[in-house]
Amino acid sequence: DGGITQSPKYLFRKEGQNVTLSCEQNLNHDAMYWYRQDPGQGLRLIYYSQIVNDFQKGDIAEGYSVSREKKESFPLTVTSAQKNPTAFYLCASSMSSIANYGYTFGSGTRLTVV
């Protein structure tokens, strides 16, 4: 079955550490996205990528970095510069970055700073 796989489901980070969240899709979608969700809130766009080797900052990119070396993969690194990283992270993909195409979401990674 086609879909998006995020791993790990739960992740714990110590203060000052960088951690990388994995996102893989086998939908042959061109565009991929990372969102952050805090308790009781909506999703906020961190980064998105329209094609391989291209990505753009969203509304809250500070403290995060991404890469898009393969069409199927869009990993997100939460760096030590992100002061409040505890949140639920969601990866999504769509056929095109044109906003009218529906998004398919992964099941999310819950990151906790310990």
Add this chain to the structure above:
Amino acid sequence: LAKTTQPISMDSYEGQEVNITCSHNNIATNDYITWYQQFPSQGPRFIIQGYKTKVTNEVASLFIPADRKSSTLSLPRVSLSDTAVYYCLVGEEIRDTGRRALTFGSGTRLQVQP
């Protein structure tokens, strides 16, 4: 300025029809209106999308008036499993890029009672 406005929460009972209205006064000519459903600790799931008039699928209907400044998601005969957060979205330009992505507000929290 919020792109969309929808009620924070709604309550209903099993078997009733639920209508959730969303306003999007500044919708762009090319934007579609898309609704997603999200359960706790899961990624949002696409429900329905439309451009104008009425769209119906196996789970919901979407009503869009001629001026497209609002839309109503209609869920027929809800059950307990429809308890979730529902998001109304239109495309929004990513700051300084000219590109568009979906922006999620806080959504409408629907609680279905037995």
